[in-house]
Amino acid sequence: MNEQAEIPDQERWVAWQPAELAQRLRDVARPWCIVGGWALDLWHGAETRDHGDLEFTILREDLGAFRRALGDLEFYTVHDGVLERLAVDREPAAEIFQIWGFDRAAGRWRVDMMIEPGTDDGWVYKRATEIRRPRSEMVMRTAGGIPYLNPSAVLLFKAKYQRPKDEADFAAALPKLAAPERTWLRDCLELLHPGHGWTKAL
Structure with a gap:
């Protein structure tokens, strides 16, 4: 075999x-x-x-x-x-x-x-x-x-795909995400995924 x-x-x-x-x-x-x-x-x-x-x-x-x-x-x-x-x-x-x-x-x-x-x-x-x-x-x-x-890094990985589960994970995490982590994630998205839909929410 x-x-x-x-x-x-x-x-x-x-x-x-x-x-x-x-x-x-x-x-x-x-x-x-x-x-x-x-x-x-x-x-x-x-x-x-x-x-x-x-x-x-x-x-x-x-x-x-x-x-x-x-x-x-x-x-x-x-x-x-x-x-x-x-x-x-x-x-x-x-x-x-x-x-x-x-x-x-x-x-x-x-x-x-x-x-x-x-x-x-x-x-x-x-x-x-x-x-x-x-x-x-x-x-x-x-x-x-x-x-x-760190959840901000998990979301950075998920941002590439934006599958339904990724969108749900982002929506659930956003209200709890600390301000410095929001800023870091937003900066990473602007660098790697310009115009990404999550950027405005952050």
Whole structure:
């Protein structure tokens, strides 16, 4: 059987909850944080909508530590819509920034692990690396200690697509977004997406 035939159905997602991921990563002393829609809901303190997956980011040099911590999963690189099995003894190619984790025993995808270009102390926006901020400003924590990306940065990622869920996430976040974060997001949108519909609202 060839490797491509063994790749699981991309729709077979039953993602872990953030708390379960945090528990599994409790002994990993390297930077990581929840991103995407779940990051916004951790900030809100409640689950505002269903989430099809669970996204979190790591630094490329730390991939081995996270693969070991999640050793019961099989990992698949994702690039241009193509999934490929990432063998245990192989590092992903430099152009790979997304890796899915598959729970073979349950037959379900569990996590979407994103590789970010930052450092231990600095956060870098991967789509425009000139946008940088101290990691201490960009990674927040729940009362239970789960790290998640600053909502202004989550919305910056979502601004590119403006899917219905992204519009809903923006509308829910806007009233709670602190003034400095509104200004930062507006400045980023003006730089990267001139004329974006969210700019006026900010």
